Amino acid sequence: MNWINIKRVSKAGFISFWRNGMTSLSAVLVMFISLFIVTSLVLGSALSQSIIDMLKEKVDINVYFKTNVTEEDILALQEKISTLPEVKDVSYTSKEEALEGFKERHKDNSLILSSLDELKDNPLGAVLSIKAKEPSQYEGIAKFLEEDGVSISSDGSGIIDKVNFYQNKLVIDRLSKLIAATEKIGFSISLVFAIIAIIVTLNTMQLAIYTSREEISVMRLVGAGNWYIRGPFIVSGIMSGFLASLLVLIVFYPITIWVGSRTADFLAGINLFNYYTQNFFEIAIITMGVGILLGGISALLSVRRYLHI
Amino acid sequence: MIYIENLTKKYSDKTLALDDVSLGVERGEFVTIVGHSGAGKTTILKMITAEEIPSQGKVFFESTNVHDLRRGEIPKYRRKIGVVFQDNRLIPNKTAYENIAFAMEAAGRSDHEIVADVPEILKLVGLDNKLWNFPHELSGGERQRVSIARAVINQPELIIADEPTGNLDPINTFDVIGLFKKINEMGTTVILTTHNKGVVDLIGNRVVTVEKGKIIRDDKEGKYVL
Numbered sequence: 001m002n003w004i005n006i007k008r009v010s011k012a013g014f015i016s017f018w019r020n021g022m023t024s025l026s027a028v029l030v031m032f033i034s035l036f037i038v039t040s041l042v043l044g045s046a047l048s049q050s051i052i053d054m055l056k057e058k059v060d061i062n063v064y065f066k067t068n069v070t071e072e073d074i075l076a077l078q079e080k081i082s083t084l085p086e087v088k089d090v091s092y093t094s095k096e097e098a099l100e101g102f103k104e105r106h107k108d109n110s111l112i113l114s115s116l117d118e119l120k121d122n123p124l125g126a127v128l129s130i131k132a133k134e135p136s137q138y139e140g141i142a143k144f145l146e147e148d149g150v151s152i153s154s155d156g157s158g159i160i161d162k163v164n165f166y167q168n169k170l171v172i173d174r175l176s177k178l179i180a181a182t183e184k185i186g187f188s189i190s191l192v193f194a195i196i197a198i199i200v201t202l203n204t205m206q207l208a209i210y211t212s213r214e215e216i217s218v219m220r221l222v223g224a225g226n227w228y229i230r231g232p233f234i235v236s237g238i239m240s241g242f243l244a245s246l247l248v249l250i251v252f253y254p255i256t257i258w259v260g261s262r263t264a265d266f267l268a269g270i271n272l273f274n275y276y277t278q279n280f281f282e283i284a285i286i287t288m289g290v291g292i293l294l295g296g297i298s299a300l301l302s303v304r305r306y307l308h309i
Numbered sequence: 310m311i312y313i314e315n316l317t318k319k320y321s322d323k324t325l326a327l328d329d330v331s332l333g334v335e336r337g338e339f340v341t342i343v344g345h346s347g348a349g350k351t352t353i354l355k356m357i358t359a360e361e362i363p364s365q366g367k368v369f370f371e372s373t374n375v376h377d378l379r380r381g382e383i384p385k386y387r388r389k390i391g392v393v394f395q396d397n398r399l400i401p402n403k404t405a406y407e408n409i410a411f412a413m414e415a416a417g418r419s420d421h422e423i424v425a426d427v428p429e430i431l432k433l434v435g436l437d438n439k440l441w442n443f444p445h446e447l448s449g450g451e452r453q454r455v456s457i458a459r460a461v462i463n464q465p466e467l468i469i470a471d472e473p474t475g476n477l478d479p480i481n482t483f484d485v486i487g488l489f490k491k492i493n494e495m496g497t498t499v500i501l502t503t504h505n506k507g508v509v510d511l512i513g514n515r516v517v518t519v520e521k522g523k524i525i526r527d528d529k530e531g532k533y534v535l
Contacts, residue, residue, distance in 0.1 A: 008414050019402045218398045221358060222459070223388035224415035226381075 005228065013235020023208045024240060030204040031244035031295060034197030039248050039287045041190045043256075043276065048186060050270060052179050057131075059172055061138055061165040063145060065125040067095070069159040074126050077159070081130060084144065086137035091129045098124040125161055135176040138165055198294065205298040209233060209306065216306045226307055233299045241295025245288040252276060252283075310336045310467065310498055311357060316366035318352055318522075326352040328522040329366070334500060336466075339493040341512050342502045344519035350502040353519070354469050357500070358390060359383055370467075388416045391460030391497075395472035397452045399444040405431060405455045406440045409462050416463045430458045434488060450481030457488050461497070468492060470501040474508055486511045 017024045065074055074092065082090045093101070099122050106112045116123075132138050142165035165172075209216075212233070219229045253276075260273035276283065311334040318327040327349050334340050342350045355361040356368050359375050368375040370386070378386055399408050409427045418426075431437055434454040436447075444452055453473060460468055470489065474482040486508060493499045503509065509516055518526035 004420070005417075012411075016402060214398065215400045215402075218400060219411070219415065220384070221360070221387060221392050221398075222412045222415050223384045223386075223390075223463075224411070225384045228415055 005231075009228065009231030010235050012232035013239065016232055017236040017239045020208070020236075023211065024236065027204050027208050027237075027240040027295075028244045028247070031201055031240050031291060032247050034201050034294065035241075035244050035248045035287055035291050036251070037193045037197050038290050039252060039283065041193055042283065042286055043252075043272075045186050045190060046279070047270065047272065047275060048182055050275070052182065054270075055175060056135055056179075059135055059138075059168070059175060060129050060131045061142065061163060061168060063128040063130065063163050064161040065127070065159055066161045067121070067123065067125045069126065071126070073159050074128065078128055081128070081141070081144075084141065086132050086134070086140055087130060088133045089131040093127040093129065095122050095124055095126050098127055135172050135179065138172050139169075142166075198298070201294050202298040202301060205237060205295075206302040209299065209302040213306045216303065220307070229307065230300065230303045233303045234296050237295035237297075237299025238292050239295070241291035241293070242288065244295075245284075245291030248287055248291075249280075249284055310334055310338075310371060311500070312367075312369040313353070313356070314367045314369070316353075316356060316368065317364050318349075318356070318361065319364045325522050327356075327363075330519075330522070330524055332517065332524060332527075334498060336498055337493075337496055339490070339499045339512060339514040340501070340517060341509055341514065342500065342517045342519055343504060343509055344502075345504060348519045349522040350519055351471055352522075354471050354500065354502065357467075357469060358387060358392060384415070388463055389466050391463070391465040391468045393453070393456050393460045393468065393470040393473045395475035397444070397449075397456040399452055399456055399459075401444055404441045404443055405436060405447065408444070408455060409459045412459050412462055418463070426462060430462050431455070434458045435484075448481075449476050450478070450484065453477060453481070453485055454488065457485065457492075461492055464497075466498060468497055468499045470499065472502055472504070474503060474505060479507070482508060483511065 063077075071094065078090050078092055081087055102124060103113065103116070130138075130141055132141055142163055145160065145163055216229055256273040256276040260271045260276075264271045311332075313330060313332040316327050316330045317325070319325055330349070330353065332353070342353060344350050352361060356363060357370070357375065359378065362376055370389070373386070375386070399405075400411065403411060406427050409430060410423050413423045413426065428437065428440060431440055434457060436451060436454055436458070439447060439451060444455070447455065453476075457470075457473070460470075468489070473489070474485055477485060482505070489499055489501060490512065501512070513530065515530075516526070516528045517524055518528075
C-alpha cells in the first residue's frame with residue numbers, strides 16, 4: 001500500500017464516519033461504555049495498589065534489645081539483617097532516642113513522666129525496625145533472628161529482649177492474605193470486564209459494517225483490493241475509538257472530583273482526583289491506546305467476513 | 310475473448326443452475342443472453358466475474374483460466390471487466406462523482422486523471438449537472454447511467470450488464486441501451502442479459518437463449534424466441 005492509497009483510504013474513512021452519522025455515533029457510545037469500564041478498572045487497580053503499598057509501609061517488625069547490649073553489637077546485627085534479600089530497610093533507634101520518643105508520646109501523662117524520673121537508668125532498650133519487601137516475608141526474617149549465632153553478642157550472651165513479630169503475626173498474616181486476594185480478584189474482574197467490552201464493541205462494529213455489506217460486494221466487483229476495502233472501515237473504527245476515549249477522559253474529570261471528595265477520608269488521604277490529574281498522561285495513553293486498538297481490530301475482524309466474494 | 314467450456318453449476322440443495330454450457334464470445338461482440346428468471350443467465354455472468362465457482366467446466370478470459378486465479382489476483386482481473394446491475398449497486402453514501410472516482414482509485418489511477426475523467430464521463434451519460442448528488446437523490450434512469458459510467462471509466466475490455474433495464478421505463482430503457490451500443494461501437498465487448506423482448510429488438514445483435522440451465526438457441530441476428 002503506497003502513500004497515495006493511504007491518503008485515499010484515510011480520507012474515505014473520515015468521510016464515511018461523518019456521513020454514517022447515527023451508526024458512527026452508536027459505535028462511539030458503545031466504545032465509550034467499554035472504555036469507561038476499562039479506565040475505571042485501571043484507575044481502581046492503581047488506587048488499590050497504592051492503598052496496599054501504603055498499608056505495607058505501615059507494617060514492620062521491631063527487635064527490642066536488652067538494655068545492657070552495646071551499640072556495636074546492635075549495629076553489627078543491623079549490618080547482617082540488611083544483607084538479607086527480603087529486607088527493604090532497617091532503621092536503628094538508640095536507647096536515648098527510644099526514651100525521647102517515649103517521653104514525647106506520653107508528654108501529657110505526668111504520672112508516667114514522674115515515675116520515669118524516679119528511675120536512675122534508662123529502662124528502654126534500643127530498637128531495630130525492619131521493613132520487608134513483602135508482608136509474607138516477615139516470618140522468614142523473624143526465624144532468621146532466632147537462628148543460633150545470629151543474635152549473640154561478642155561475649156556469647158543473647159542480646160535480643162523480644163521481637164514483636166509474634167504479636168503482629170495475626171495482622172501481618174491477614175494483610176498478606178488480603179493483598180494476595182485483592183490482586184487475584186482485581187485481575188479476574190478486570191479480565192472479565194475487558195472481555196465483555198471487547199465482545200460488545202465487536203458486535204456493534206459488526207452491525208455497523210453489516211449495513212455496508214452490499215457496498216463491500218460492489219467494491220469487490222469494481223476490482224478494489226482487500227486492503228483498499230478494509231482500510232476506510234478500519235479508519236472509521238479507529239476514529240470511533242479515539243473519540244470515545246476522549247469522551248471518557250473528559251467525563252472522568254468531574255467524576256474523580258466528585259468521588260475523590262467523598263472518599264478521601266476513607267482512602268487514608270489518597271484523593272482520587274489528585275491521583276487522576278497526577279497520572280493523567282499514563283491514563284490517557286492507556287485509554288486511547290485501548291480505544292484505538294479496540295476500534296481498529298474490531299473493524300478489521302468485522303469486515304473480514306464480507307470479503308469472501 | 311471469453312470461452313466457456315462445459316460449465317455445470319450445482320448448488321448444495323442439488324438444483325442445477327447450469328447444465329453443460331459452452332459459449333464463446335469474440336472481442337468486439339455485443340451478445341444478449343435472454344431467458345426466463347431462474348434460467349441461469351445471471352449464473353453465467355457470475356462465473357465470468359469469478360463470483361461463483363463452477364462445479365464442472367472452465368471459463369477462460371483470453372488465455373487465463375478465471376477460476377485458477379489466486380485470491381490476490383482476482384481484484385486485478387476484475388478491473389478488466391465493467392459490471393452493471395439491474396439495481397445499479399451504487400455505493401449509497403458516495404455521490405455520483407465519488408462512486409466513479411472510487412472505481413478509478415481502486416484501479417490505482419492518479420488524482421489528476423480522476424479530476425479530469427469523472428466529469429467528462431458524467432457529461433457523456435448526460436449527468437454533468439448531477440455530479441454531487443447522492444444515489445437517493447437521482448432517478449432510476451440517472452442511477453443506472455452513473456452505474457454505466459462507473460463500469461466504463463477504467464476502459465475495460467469487457468462490459469457485463471445483468472438486466473440493466475429491468476427497473477427502467479421504456480424511455481430510459483431506450484437511452485440506456487443506446488449507451489451500451491455506443492460503448493460497443495467504440496470497441497468494448499458487451500454481454501447483456503434481459504428478458505425484455507423490446508430490448509432484444511433494439512439491440513439487434515447476437516442473441517443466446519438460455520432455458521433451465523442449458524443454451525437452447527444461439528442466433529446471429531437478434532431474435533427473442535421463448
